[in-house]
């Protein structure tokens with residue numbers, strides 16, 4: 001079978017909408033176009049019913065106790081904002097301390113930074129070389145002033161899965177709320193808000209084969225009942241937590257996407273893991289000095305983040321331009337700093353500049369894995385042949401001993 | 408980010424990739440940048456007795472624009488007198504390759520690499536005398 005180019009291997013950035021999801025969404029654009037907040041007629045009721053069904057499906061995926069615990073938003077950026085700012089504001093008389101990690105998504109980190117300006121105190125926990133937060137560090141950081149701990153389920157760059165259950169035990173014991181940005185992990189690795197004692201969780205449809213611009217925030221309603229201050233003023237939708245007319249077709253799609261994940265996520269994970277390992281083994285057996293960033297064991301099945309030493313990430317992406325991947329290299333961002341996540345692992349800036357993230361997903365095939373690994377191997381060799389660092393390495397020069405003239 | 412056709416051309420078909428004998432007195436080597444910053448360029452020139460750069464080679468660790476800048480630099484200085492090569496400015500590279508503002512440092516690095524190679528060549532010549 002001929003390979004169709006370009007190949008998408010960037011499933012952490014977003015995912016295509018599953019055709020089964022599109023099919024369910026379609027009637028809600030015209031036929032059943034009602035406003036879910038219209039209480040007085042059938043158009044509204046139909047829409048509301050569809051929205052509530054989606055709540056139920058999404059709630060099931062994370063084991064919420066009631067569909068009422070699902071609040072729809074415009075995406076996980078908003079969910080993270082509402083969760084953290086909303087809790088901080090509501091519980092400010094109880095305390096002003098928040099604990100999070102240095103490898104969180106910017107939607108969490110920048111929200112915390114803003115709160116710091118408003119007088120809150122935030123502890124940013126570091127991670128080990130494996131890319132994981134040590135629950136012991138959470139324990140040590142908890143104070144009488146701590147109101148919230150926010151730790152992601154799985155990291156978007158390196159795919160490492162955090163020990164949420166262990167952290168949940170600690171926060172529950174201390175009566176501190178636990179929020180988790182579960183965007184990358186939900187449906188792909190176990191995530192059960194009861195078992196893990198999670199009180200708030202952010203998810204988004206477009207990372208699980210649903211449409212973009214629809215997200216949800218899980219807000220626990222009992223034991224404990226979580227309260228938050230809405231960050232969007234308006235008609236008081238979503239039980240006052242998030243005003244704004246609901247994106248009914250998007251929400252319907254989100255619900256279907258969640259159901260598919262619930263039914264197929266586990267099997268899909270097994271398949272993705274096999275492909276991921278096939279890719280990794282091919283790369284590491286054909287090339288020297290290829291390093292996996294973060295724990296292999298506690299990792300999303302579809303994630304492979306590797307550094308090809310002596311080759312710069314953006315040059316690599318350009319060389320394999322028919323394959324969509326991403327890099328932690330500074331050159332791929334507006335800032336001149338390499339990925340803060342890789343830095344937090346202590347990977348070293350030169351290896352951070354050499355990192356490539358392969359994200360495998362529902363439509364990745366074995367043929368694509370073979371094509372991509374052959375191509376990458378070929379291009380890494382090509383780029384190393386023009387890399388002065390590789391030549392020095394081959395000559396036995398310790399690159400760390402060289403006096404570099406940085407500019 | 409979209410690359411200019413010229414950057415793509417140089418990055419895909421880099422000119423003058425290679426290594427000259429750094430111990431040869433007629434060879435000047437410039438090594439600039441740092442791995443931690445994401446770009447390192449090594450540019451080498453071989454200068455004839457009458458001061459003409461008869462060969463130039465480079466190896467670069469860096470993004471496509473860095474590779475293109477050094478590739479273009481070697482192409483330009485080959486056949487030029489050392490003084491002419493020295494006069495080359497990074498803006499010439501920026502204009503030729505249509506580098507966006509975030510990539511200007513790549514051209515600066517290429518200019519530095521040329522200057523550093525020339526300085527090395529001159530130091531070697533001075534030591535010979």
Ligand SMILES: Cc1ncc(COP(=O)(O)O)c(C=O)c1O
Nearest residue numbers: 075076077105156181183184204
């Ligand atoms: C871990 C994580 N959190 C939050 C987000 C933001 O989600 P959204 O695009 O729905 O705003 C993303 C996606 O970029 C993500 O990967």
